[in-house]
Amino acid sequence: MLAAAALLAGCATDPPVPPAPGAGSPVPTAGRPVTLTVGVYGTFGMKEAGLYDAYMRLHPDVAIRQTSLSRTDVYYPQLLTHLTAGAGLADVQAVEVGNIAEVVGTQAGRLADLAHAPGVRREDFLPWKWAQARTADGRVLGLGTDIGPLAVCYRKDLFAAAGLPTDREEVGRLWAGDWRKYLAAGRRFAARAPGGTAFTDSASGVMAAVVSGAPLRYYDAAGRLVVAANPAVRAAWDLGAAFARDGLTARLQQFTPDWDRGFAHGRFASVTCPAWMLGYIQDKAGPAGAGKWDVARAPRPGNWGGSFLVVPSAGPRVAEAAALAAWLTAPEQQAVLFERRGSFPSARAAFALPAVADARHPYFGDAPVGRIYSAAAREVPVAPVGPKDGLVNQILSDTGMLQVDQTGRAPESAWRAAMKAIDNALDR
Template identity: 35%
Template sequence: MSVSTRRRYAAVALATVAALATTAACGDDSEGGSSSSAKPDKLVVDTFGEAGYEDLVKQYEQQTGIKVELRKVAQLNEFRPRVVRSLATGKGAADVIMLEEGILNEFKLNPNNWVDLAPLVGDLSKDYLSWKYELGKAPDGRLMGLPTDVGSLGICYRTDLFKAANLPTARDEVSALWPTWEKFIETGQKYKQASGKAFVDSATMAVNGVMFQQKGADLFYDKENNNIADKSPAVKSAWDQAIALADAGITAKITTWSPEWNAGFKQGTFAATACPSWMLGIVETNSGPENSGKWDLAAVPGGAGNWGGSWLGVPTQSKHQAEAAKLAAFLTNTAGQVAAFKKSGPLPTNLKALEDPSFTSFTNKYFSDAPTGKIFGESVKEIVPTHLGPKHQAIKENAMEPALRAYETGQTTKEKAWEQFTKDAATQGAF
């Protein structure tokens, strides 16, 4: 099928889905699609991972008298289908929905499903990192989402396991071990030789690190949203680094986000993993209180990068759009972002939050009192966002990572793994 033919099919399919979603969202006032001026009894917020909102919503309830139901899903690949389904059927959408960078552009394809927040919260463009704020806008100019966090990179590591393997444990010394990914692999080989155990969780951890270190690069799509997964230098660089990690034999060969992966943190199955700032809360949750003080944070090999980060949007399906917008603004203001960071690690994008002394001086007790505010806060200045297309997350999770795992676990060859990835990327990236 020619490129032009594929584009025509994609355009027809997109128009059909958009029409369905718009019709469903506006067709039944009993389920949503209207905004009541009356004060709501309850607002619902949908998030994934560890957003750090538990204490914040309690504050909001005390200040406003409005009950907030926080619906949290652990994994993004479980979260996204729920949002898609609720928009398509016109039923079940929360009043405030977290939109991660890997799925944001997909929802920009039909901006009519989302409220323009600007008229409801005012001009907040000066309050956030400018590039982050602009990425929250739809092609028609509406402000689809208020910025929450970015995912500056680091490496979380177990000091007790490093010590047992006769490796340095102080974070500055550990960071010095791996200025490059090649040196990171060498360190992993020393660890495995000394301990007999896997150094990192999986080869895919390198993919996410390397891919998002490619400043300003096109990943699976070019700027016109053509699928270039099989041609992107940034993607190939990340792929090759993941293959090198697998070839070194230092991975636990565990699927990220699986029950085995969750348990691996507590059991010491691996000693290190890639840690964007939002991962801190996940590491702590999975590792449990018994491992407090055994983790620390070192620099990521290869320099700064940004993996992840989200926005809060309000679907037009909400019956309480004005109040939902106020709640989104509350969760993303200076105090809200500092509190969320202290709770679970999401790195602020609010400029005043990044300068707030309670953020810059914050140390994380669980991670051996690492100065996480200083470490991650300083790296924000170096972030240059990569370009993510409409189905970025689907390609990464359903094409790239499965192909790499198949090679890592010995089920296929390098050549066949790449072939499978590029084939699946074309399917997963269709829209």
């Protein structure tokens, strides 16, 4: 990236991102003395938003090359293998939030401390996001890229047909402060629901949303698994089961072709909706859904999703890589990533920037999504993230609640089966 320490220090005062993607040719990389690699999964968005090209314009000595694997379940095991071996790593690597606790807990000696990288300021980030990648001795091994603060997306036409309010402020007041009010709204909807429609997509989606806002979830602060004994998890389970029992869901499994078709065919009237899901809904519901969907505040704040950038300490250019990671996650760049790709910033300092504060989404009735999601993000509680959070959540949803929702299995029987599956998966 940079050839001298003096230039490294200058990264803290780099100007905001220059021209938007498409404003000129891509930056050529040939002949640059320093090449930094960035390893990601899926379509991470930084390249597509033009951030790499912007950085290379600011730093003519640097070439950035990205590698990507489409699936997290392939990417992450390879990342752990390469970290253990100290070889085969990119200079900067992405880590999904469900894996960050395991990375921090087991790979701390193999990752650089980014707390004092050029331009990094703790106060710029949401406290709960900063804490997720911090070690017990205060090192910060990952810088947050994006988050998934929760709202509820809903179909105005279906709400109107069922006699529910459609104005987003009134809709938010229907269930403000309590997920049980969301259940009550579902029962009201069911009493006059248009034929072939359900109030929400899945019991698992409701359960996950409720858990996402709890101050204690699957692990405690000491890293002990507490899922079976945590009343907050059990309350979320019971609420999801109530949605299934009362016939308020479309009985769909999220991220399946049937779920996608549910958006397209208007099979459900609402869905718990992190910021990144706006683009997903627009894609799956298509032009026919434009103006029918809107966004209201969730009953309680929560977060679903998000990622980090880490810098392996075995790399040949750790300082340069740390400076790149710091720049990519700075508030100005996070605001650009939101504006161009819809990834909501984990840097709270970005919330006041016009690209976030003034953001509206025309597909969702010109909803003020910047304001809605910023407010939700600020209220998410700091909660311990365990090493197998993602796996535990998957088992609860797919082995447990999905059976309640789709087959009518008794909630208590499905709970016991899920707890047993979690113990088996974690070799307990």
